[in-house]
Amino acid sequence: MSDAAEDKGLGDYRPLSYFQLMEVSLRELLLEKGIVTDAQVQATLEDMRARGPEAGARVVARAWTDPGFKARLLENGTRACEEFGLDVPALRLVVVENTPQVHNVIVCTLCSCYPRMLLGLPPDWYKSGNYRSRVVREPRAVLAEFGLRVPDHVSLRVHDSTADMRYLVLPMRPAQTAGWGEAQLAQIVTRDCMIGVAVPKASDSL
Amino acid sequence: MPQVANRPQYPTDHPSVPVRFAVGDRVRVRKTYPLGHIRTPYYIRGHAGVVERLCGNYPVPEELAQMRSGLPAQPLYRVRFLQREVWPDYAGRAEDVVEIEIFQHWLEPLSA
Numbered sequence: 001m002s003d004a005a006e007d008k009g010l011g012d013y014r015p016l017s018y019f020q021l022m023e024v025s026l027r028e029l030l031l032e033k034g035i036v037t038d039a040q041v042q043a044t045l046e047d048m049r050a051r052g053p054e055a056g057a058r059v060v061a062r063a064w065t066d067p068g069f070k071a072r073l074l075e076n077g078t079r080a081c082e083e084f085g086l087d088v089p090a091l092r093l094v095v096v097e098n099t100p101q102v103h104n105v106i107v108c109t110l111c112s113c114y115p116r117m118l119l120g121l122p123p124d125w126y127k128s129g130n131y132r133s134r135v136v137r138e139p140r141a142v143l144a145e146f147g148l149r150v151p152d153h154v155s156l157r158v159h160d161s162t163a164d165m166r167y168l169v170l171p172m173r174p175a176q177t178a179g180w181g182e183a184q185l186a187q188i189v190t191r192d193c194m195i196g197v198a199v200p201k202a203s204d205s206l
Numbered sequence: 207m208p209q210v211a212n213r214p215q216y217p218t219d220h221p222s223v224p225v226r227f228a229v230g231d232r233v234r235v236r237k238t239y240p241l242g243h244i245r246t247p248y249y250i251r252g253h254a255g256v257v258e259r260l261c262g263n264y265p266v267p268e269e270l271a272q273m274r275s276g277l278p279a280q281p282l283y284r285v286r287f288l289q290r291e292v293w294p295d296y297a298g299r300a301e302d303v304v305e306i307e308i309f310q311h312w313l314e315p316l317s318a
Contacts, residue, residue: 109247137293155301163245163307164264
């Protein structure tokens with residue numbers, strides 16, 4: 001079945017998968033029992049789709065240019081984001097800082113916990129069993145597959161997001177960006193840099 | 207940004223059991239395998255680490271999954287483990303660590 005036919009919703013009679021069926025059943029039950037309204041479901045979907053890694057990138061760029069903000073961000077990520085004017089409901093944020101001695105990388109080995117309020121929906125690979133099982137036990141090899149070679153003298157910290165906290169990596173500001181403003185800096189802070197599978201490059205600026 | 211009703215709220219003042227551990231304390235993760243919704247990964251059960259920070263008190267996930275209140279809440283810690291102690295064949299640096307959120311009822315004290 002081609003994607004185009006699937007998009008039209010015509011002629012695709014494949015049975016739903018177990019989890020698709022569970023999602024549809026649960027959603028319909030919640031609507032039927034009046035626990036949520038369809039408008040609320042749609043609004044929540046819109047809210048999630050409207051979020052992307054740009055918010056996280058703005059936070060990183062501010063931390064790079066304002067040492068006071070950076071200190072508050074590392075102390076209490078949620079409060080610093082709210083102070084920055086970001087709407088981050090239900091987010092308990094731990095920000096971990098890359099330094100010349102330490103590189104950080106984020107995973108959720110149990111499911112796919114992710115700082116959606118700052119980065120939007122997680123990429124598929126973040127949810128894959130391959131990434132989730134391997135990045136904890138061979139992080140250097142996994143990062144190399146992303147094209148990131150962590151030097152031997154740098155130690156690695158893997159953060160397994162198992163419970164109520166969410167994580168954001170504060171990457172190191174590239175040396176070639178002296179004098180850049182926040183907006184230009186934010187352009188080189190990609191989603192992958194904030195998960196810790198990449199590092200920002202000054203050459204990524206438009 | 208649309209206004210979203212019924213957003214999850216995270217109250218911060220849950221009635222909680224007393225906090226047992228402080229930053230720097232050595233702890234061991236209980237090596238037990240109960241059924242249910244457990245937020246303690248298999249791979250870390252039985253391993254020893256050091257408390258990196260306290261995260262606050264949160265309702266117990268095993269209870270929440272059964273539609274119960276999860277109260278009294280349990281303190282949640284970030285615990286730091288040396289990768290070489292977790293994986294005997296770990297190939298990276300001796301200083302490499304994995305840090306994991308673990309609830310207090312999954313931790314036992316370990317004298318230094």
